[in-house]
Amino acid sequence: MLSPGSISNLVECVRSAPRVIAIGAGTKPRLSRVATDVVRLSTLKLSGIVEYEPSEFTFTALAGTPLRDIAAALAEKGQYLPFDPMLAEAGATLGGTVAAGLSGPGRFRFGGLRDFILGVRFVDGEGRLLRLGGKVVKNAAGFDLPKFFVGSAGRFGALAEISFKVFPRAVTALTLRIEAGDAVAVGRILAEAANTRWELDALEAVPAERAVMTRLVGPAAAIEVLAKEILGRWPGAVLGEAEAAAFWRGTAEFAWAHPGGTLVKVAVTPADVPALLSLPAAHVRVSAGGNAGYVSLPGGAALPELRWPAVTLRGEAPLWPGAKPRFEIMRAVKSSLDPRSRFPNLDE
Amino acid sequence: METPSVLRRLLALLPTGRVLVEAPALAAYESDGLTAFRTRPLAVVVPETQDEVIAAVRFCHAEKLPFVARGSGTSLSGGSLPVAGGIVITLNRLNRIVRLDPAQRIAVVEPGVVNSAVTLAAQPHGLHYAPDPSSQPVCTIGGNVAFNAGGAHCLKYGMTSNHVLGLKAVLATGEVVEFGGASREQVGPDWTGLFVGNEGLFGIALEITVQLLPRAETFHTVLAGYQTLEQAGDAVSAVVASGLLPGALEIMDALALEAAVAAVHADYPPGCEAVAIVELEGPREVVAADRLRLEEILAKSGAVEVRVAKDAAERLAIWKGRKSAFSAVGRLSPDFIVQDGVVPRRRLGEALRKISGWSREMGVRCANVFHAGDGNLHPLILYDGREAGALERAEQLAGKILRMCIEMGGSITGEHGVGVEKREYLPEMFGAEEMDCLKRIRAAFDPLGIANPGKMFPEKNAPTLTQHGLHPLEQAGVISRE
Ligand SMILES: Cc1cc2nc3c(=O)[nH]c(=O)nc-3n(C[C@H](O)[C@H](O)[C@H](O)COP(=O)(O)OP(=O)(O)OC[C@H]3O[C@@H](n4cnc5c(N)ncnc54)[C@H](O)[C@@H]3O)c2cc1C
Numbered sequence: 001m002l003s004p005g006s007i008s009n010l011v012e013c014v015r016s017a018p019r020v021i022a023i024g025a026g027t028k029p030r031l032s033r034v035a036t037d038v039v040r041l042s043t044l045k046l047s048g049i050v051e052y053e054p055s056e057f058t059f060t061a062l063a064g065t066p067l068r069d070i071a072a073a074l075a076e077k078g079q080y081l082p083f084d085p086m087l088a089e090a091g092a093t094l095g096g097t098v099a100a101g102l103s104g105p106g107r108f109r110f111g112g113l114r115d116f117i118l119g120v121r122f123v124d125g126e127g128r129l130l131r132l133g134g135k136v137v138k139n140a141a142g143f144d145l146p147k148f149f150v151g152s153a154g155r156f157g158a159l160a161e162i163s164f165k166v167f168p169r170a171v172t173a174l175t176l177r178i179e180a181g182d183a184v185a186v187g188r189i190l191a192e193a194a195n196t197r198w199e200l201d202a203l204e205a206v207p208a209e210r211a212v213m214t215r216l217v218g219p220a221a222a223i224e225v226l227a228k229e230i231l232g233r234w235p236g237a238v239l240g241e242a243e244a245a246a247f248w249r250g251t252a253e254f255a256w257a258h259p260g261g262t263l264v265k266v267a268v269t270p271a272d273v274p275a276l277l278s279l280p281a282a283h284v285r286v287s288a289g290g291n292a293g294y295v296s297l298p299g300g301a302a303l304p305e306l307r308w309p310a311v312t313l314r315g316e317a318p319l320w321p322g323a324k325p326r327f328e329i330m331r332a333v334k335s336s337l338d339p340r341s342r343f344p345n346l347d348e
Numbered sequence: 349m350e351t352p353s354v355l356r357r358l359l360a361l362l363p364t365g366r367v368l369v370e371a372p373a374l375a376a377y378e379s380d381g382l383t384a385f386r387t388r389p390l391a392v393v394v395p396e397t398q399d400e401v402i403a404a405v406r407f408c409h410a411e412k413l414p415f416v417a418r419g420s421g422t423s424l425s426g427g428s429l430p431v432a433g434g435i436v437i438t439l440n441r442l443n444r445i446v447r448l449d450p451a452q453r454i455a456v457v458e459p460g461v462v463n464s465a466v467t468l469a470a471q472p473h474g475l476h477y478a479p480d481p482s483s484q485p486v487c488t489i490g491g492n493v494a495f496n497a498g499g500a501h502c503l504k505y506g507m508t509s510n511h512v513l514g515l516k517a518v519l520a521t522g523e524v525v526e527f528g529g530a531s532r533e534q535v536g537p538d539w540t541g542l543f544v545g546n547e548g549l550f551g552i553a554l555e556i557t558v559q560l561l562p563r564a565e566t567f568h569t570v571l572a573g574y575q576t577l578e579q580a581g582d583a584v585s586a587v588v589a590s591g592l593l594p595g596a597l598e599i600m601d602a603l604a605l606e607a608a609v610a611a612v613h614a615d616y617p618p619g620c621e622a623v624a625i626v627e628l629e630g631p632r633e634v635v636a637a638d639r640l641r642l643e644e645i646l647a648k649s650g651a652v653e654v655r656v657a658k659d660a661a662e663r664l665a666i667w668k669g670r671k672s673a674f675s676a677v678g679r680l681s682p683d684f685i686v687q688d689g690v691v692p693r694r695r696l697g698e699a700l701r702k703i704s705g706w707s708r709e710m711g712v713r714c715a716n717v718f719h720a721g722d723g724n725l726h727p728l729i730l731y732d733g734r735e736a737g738a739l740e741r742a743e744q745l746a747g748k749i750l751r752m753c754i755e756m757g758g759s760i761t762g763e764h765g766v767g768v769e770k771r772e773y774l775p776e777m778f779g780a781e782e783m784d785c786l787k788r789i790r791a792a793f794d795p796l797g798i799a800n801p802g803k804m805f806p807e808k809n810a811p812t813l814t815q816h817g818l819h820p821l822e823q824a825g826v827i828s829r830e
Contacts, residue, residue: 147541
């Protein structure tokens with residue numbers, strides 16, 4: 001395992017071995033579980049915020065910077081990453097979060113990680129340090145490589161530095177728990193609540209409890225009125241502050257999932273929710289108003305067949321266990337960024 | 349003139365009437381929104397089905413024939429300018445909304461669907477399509493996807509790419525691909541994100557899945573007049589620094605105001621050198637609380653006058669002045685160039701000072717109407733093409749502005765794309781190795797270099813310069829530029 005401490009060092013490390021993969025804190029270990037001849041590059045020493053301009057709503061940080069540090073720096077200025085990056089307490093890094101393409105509950109309101117990434121510096125398969133995208137909130141020059149890196153699992157390059165857009169954070173929030181009754185009602189409430197005047201900040205489902213969880217943010221007086229209106233439509237309650245914090249923390253950290261088991265993310269639609277909930281022997285959470293599902297299985301249990309695009313974050317299942325479109329262009333783009341497969345291929 | 353053999357084969361490939369070869373028919377496709385350039389294509393293909401588009405592209409691949417996809421031809425950077433000796437594939441007849449699903453809040457549309465038609469179809473369900481370029485009554489979703497079009501709401505809602513969930517396309521290799529899908533989340537590399545903004549260099553989008561958002565319940569639109577442009581800029585900075593997240597934050601300068609008054613009888617506080625437009629939106633209770641904070645900020649901003657739109661009609665009037673400003677300025681001058689560089693927001697004042705300094709020094713008039721919230725400048729550089737050296741001076745000023753944007757750490761284009769117009773500047777924003785990387789990606793999608801060649805990347809052969817002026821649709825008053 002190599003641990004570069006600077007960007008130039010990262011470039012040297014990439015060039016030093018015929019096969020490499022970058023690894024952050026290892027909170028999504030399945031993404032980097034590749035053959036043993038692939039040299040691991042830890043980004044943990046490649047840490048720190050390079051630039052933060054609160055007045056611009058932008059920051060740039062090294063790939064190994066823990067999400068925790070970023071959240072703390074942003075919070076000091078009343079700002080945040082609106083897509084609620086996951087696994088911050090577990091130590092997840094910014095680069096690993098991009099490579100995994102993981103967004104949290106907040107992605108419901110303003111979009112996911114892909115909607116906030118602005119620019120990347122990365123080392124390509126030939127060991128060249130490249131900067132694409134930009135550092136300003138709006139930019140249409142050149143192809144959008146920064147977006148392409150979201151979810152790319154370290155297969156196309158080693159991220160060195162990443163720029164993001166951020167937003168001001170509302171000071172008050174309310175969390176509501178809606179009692180749904182059954183799986184069909186869960187799907188229905190998700191779809192209905194998403195198309196209302198309320199502008200919900202998050203919309204999740206806890207199928208095991210037949211509950212839909214939602215969050216309102218904004219001026220206190222305003223969200224109290226909205227909360228009453230929501231609870232007039234469906235039975236439920238406003239959670240106490242501590243209980244709400246514990247719920248969102250547990251969601252961000254996958255505290256509900258089987259420890260040591262398999263954890264898979266699936267891309268679904270609200271209409272798929274009932275089918276997702278009927279997967280045999282799995283714990284399931286539904287996120288982003290029914291657009292993301294997380295499936296957890298105890299260690300040793302076989303993953304049921306998934307008909308949606310899916311990625312395994314932890315455990316023994318194949319990396320891409322679900323629907324897997326493969327086109328010739330995917331191979332061609334891989335060889336344009338990494339002609340000698342210095343980084344593993346998508347299917348390795 | 350004898351029909352070249354490649355045209356005979358093309359005519360044989362597609363049903364009768366799909367291939368236009370006569371000069372008068374081709375004339376309509378010679379130019380786009382960047383009217384200073386004009387090129388006659390070999391032929392124009394007007395497909396009616398996705399299969400016909402695929403057949404045409406595969407034909408181009410087999411014949412190594414350059415092609416340019418075209419929506420409504422409103423590109424301001426020469427994106428849809430034809431290539432000499434190549435064909436244009438125009439997509440306006442592929443204009444079906446394939447599916448609109450209010451429960452999932454998505455629409456699947458063909459590329460020729462006009463931007464505002466999507467919102468129109470979504471309205472009965474309380475939904476809308478967020479990206480709103482001022483050309484929205486005519487520009488197509490296919491063109492928006494190719495150029496990653498923006499609008500007045502980008503700070504809060506992002507650009508086209510933030511609203512495209514998936515697409516089907518025929519690549520320049522002839523391969524038909526499907527990226528992404530109906531889910532707002534995805535798995536694996538973001539192929540959809542890579543495709544959006546390709547400026548027609550990867551292939552042709554055949555079907556696009558977009559997300560729809562609930563329409564905001566309430567809008568609160570404020571117009572504030574200032575004695576100086578800097579005060580207006582400072583006001584915008586203060587709003588942003590306060591933690592409010594307005595849907596739109598726009599500024600117009602004196603020349604733009606004058607033009608809007610002349611063109612649409614817009615009414616502005618007298619004695620103002622600049623106005624700022626701020627729009628809050630959301631549930632009525634949230635807007636009611638936020639507007640108090642906004643009023644506090646504006647009260648301290650040195651505004652000559654602050655006007656609040658009392659109803660939908662007054663709000664529309666404010667936006668009409670804003671959205672018509674550019675073509676209105678265009679009427680003050682026979683010709684003009686629109687730039688759309690981006691600077692960090694905190695340097696807006698400095699950027700505007702520099703632009704007006706250069707404009708005075710060079711004797712080239714320049715009006716400013718811009719998306720202040722995201723630092724996206726829109727200097728409109730006026731010139732008279734009949735005057736010797738006038739276009740060159742205008743282009744010189746445009747070049748200075750683009751270089752300033754790069755030096756300030758911004759971008760040469762926020763939403764209009766590189767196209768033909770700014771292709772010489774892309775290598776100033778990116779280094780040689782980055783340019784090589786972009787070219788390799790292009791080559792992966794289009795190894796023969798037949799899809800919209802001569803755009804985005806610098807090339808030796810310059811396209812033909814010709815007549816100038818307003819886009820024909822602007823002359824007709826259908827659209828106006830932002
Ligand atoms: C008055 C005016 C106001 C404008 N205001 C704005 C604004 O506010 N914001 C903004 O962002 N832009 C604005 N524009 C620029 C322009 O409208 C946008 O770039 C728009 O996206 C172009 O759409 P179109 O259908 O006209 O595409 P075209 O101009 O026909 O084509 C644009 C590019 O897209 C490619 N293309 C078209 N269809 C496809 C397809 N199906 N597949 C692949 N490639 C394709 C073409 O090859 C070309 O490179 C304005 C233009 C005008 C004239």
